[in-house]
Amino acid sequence: MPERLELTKNAQFYVPKNTIDDAIINDILGAAVDNMDTDAQFVVDLFRADKRVDESELEYKCSVRVFPSVRPVYFINExxxxxVYAFIILIEYQNYLAIFKKSCANISELLKEHFTLVDSRDLTSTFGDNDVEFQKIALRNMTISDRAMRARSYEAADLKGLLSTHSAGRSIPFYLKLRQGAVTKTISGTGRLVESSQRKSLDEIAVWVREQVELIENPSNDNNFLDSFAKKVELSDVLNACEPNAILVESTPLQERIERDGLTLRYKTAGGVNVVISSRIKNKLFAGLEKVYELDPExxxxxxxxCTRLRKNEKSLTLTSKVLTKFRVIENGKEVTLQKFIVKNGYYSVTFTDPKYMYFMGACFEDSSGISEINSILEIMHPKLEMPTVTSEKGGFTNTTTAFEVNSMFGVVESLHQNDDYIFCDDLGIEWADHITLNRAESNISFIHSKHGSTMHFSKQPS
Structure with missing residues (x-):
């Protein structure tokens, strides 16, 4: 029966905190089918079956459950x-678990308890800058201020060289689309890897899982472009240095998710009755969630x-609110509190007393501006062999001088750019640059500033 499956390359990867055993896999599968239609039968039911792909010499374990699920219809008063048919597929290879799922119930709590997610940073280390073309990137600025831009996205044939990485250290990438040869991949902040392809058989998907695991195990060191952005740090280290001081619910992606997936919002009354909220109440709810809320020392x-606080856990910050627990979200036929829905999907951000840190989508990030820019600055600097022979800025002049001396800085510049179409010496005291050159073949305009000094002068300040 599993041979009938045709799947896309769309998975999250996890590493177990201890070892994977029957009990853990059984618990995950049991939680995933919690929204299964009553009295229905599994279409496919496979538990930790040993599988082998002979042509690839691949051995792996596979668990599959395909089942019918029902959910209420809200667009008609009947x-x-x-x-719908939901599925969950668990592929175990070496010390990794790859999860493929659709329309099943929530399993996030079990995964957090027993596994560590291979996050987006680990996935982006599977390729080097020169191997891919970065076609789209979405960034979250490290701020929750009402007066600042919080998020932005860029798209191009290849963003390398087009997108300035100046001050990129204060931006957190949460979505990435790239092309690697003929293959297009997307990586989200939740650690989901999607690779464009036709639907594949279960064995072919397992081969793909092995390929990704091998790439994760052998990361590339050529990631200068992505290294320019904010880097992930351990929450415990941040809490040892500073404290949370404000929280913002990411109301825009929250509202977009609810509207895109057609999720229903309900409110639990004092009498314990769940009622669908009106548009007026919904608008009032999201207007309240849009605000930035300060946190006291506790x-x-x-x-x-x-009624509302931020709970500090070992590896996460969790929002708890009595008000949000009264609102319910209906997802895949199951009811969860709005608070749990927000926490599960990471729809909140936290800032700290030290502004170089921010908690976003379940992880902590550090502003790497300055340090991350050193390599990119060095890359644009090219040494010139002629410069050590320079003895002055412009050299000497007479009434008959028609060119700068060859051992002057100005003379070296004009020699280096002698093949350009035009060279303008603009050294007039109010100039844009000492030289401006135009090269039509390279579609290039150069603004050149020239300085020379034979000694370093330091002024001693009075004590």
Whole structure:
């Protein structure tokens, strides 16, 4: 039966905190089918089966459950239900677990308990800058201020060389689209890797999983472009240095997710009855979520100390709110509190008393501006063998001088650019540059500033 499966290359990868055993896999599968239609049967049910692909000499374990699920229909005032088929596929290879799933129930809590996610930073280390073309990137600025731009995205045939990485250290990449040869990949901030391809058989997907694991195990050191952005750090190290001081619910992606997936919002009344909220209440809810909320030294929300706070865990920061627990989201036929939905999907950001840190999408990041720019600055600097022979800036002059001396800085510049179409000496005191050159063949304009000094002078300040 599993041979009938045709899948896309769309997975998340995990590393177990201990060892993978029958109990853990059984718990994950059990949680995933929690939204299974009552009295229905599994279309495919496979538990940790040993599989082998002879032509690739690949051995792996595979667990599969395909099952029908129902969810209420809200666009008509009748008791109708949508019937969909959901699946979860777990592929175990070496010390990795690859998860493929669609329309199944929430398994995030179990995964957090037993596994460590191979995050987007690990996935982007599987290739070097020269191997790919960065076609799209979405960035979250390290701020929650109402007066600042919070997010932006860029798209081009290849962003390398087009997108300035100046001050990129204060930006967190949360979506990346790239082309590697003929293959297009996307990597999201949740650690999901999607590779464009036709649908593949289960064995072919397992071969792809092995390829990704081998790439993860052998990361590239040529990641200068992505290294320019904010780097991930351990939350424990940040909490040892500073404290959270404000929180923002990412209301825009939250609202877009609810509207895109057609999710229903309900409110639990004092009598315990769940009612679908009106548009007026929904708009009021999201207007409240758009605000930035300050935190006191105990991580309680200022003005709402009795009902809302930020909980500090070993590896995460969790938002807890009595108000948000009264709202319910219906997803895949199952009801979860709005608070749990926000936390599960990472729809909140936290800033700290030290502004170089920010918590976003379940991870902590550090501003790497300055340090991350050193390599990119060095890359644009090219040494010239003629410069050590320079003895002055312009050299000497007489009434008959028609060119700068060959051992002057100005003379070296004009010699280096002698093949350009035009060279303008603009040294007039109010110039844009000492020289401006135009090269039509290379579609290039150069602004050149020339300085020379034979000694370093230091002024001693009075004590």
């Amino acid at each position: 008791e109708l239900e949508d019937r 991580c309680k929300v200022v003005g709402r100390e009795n």
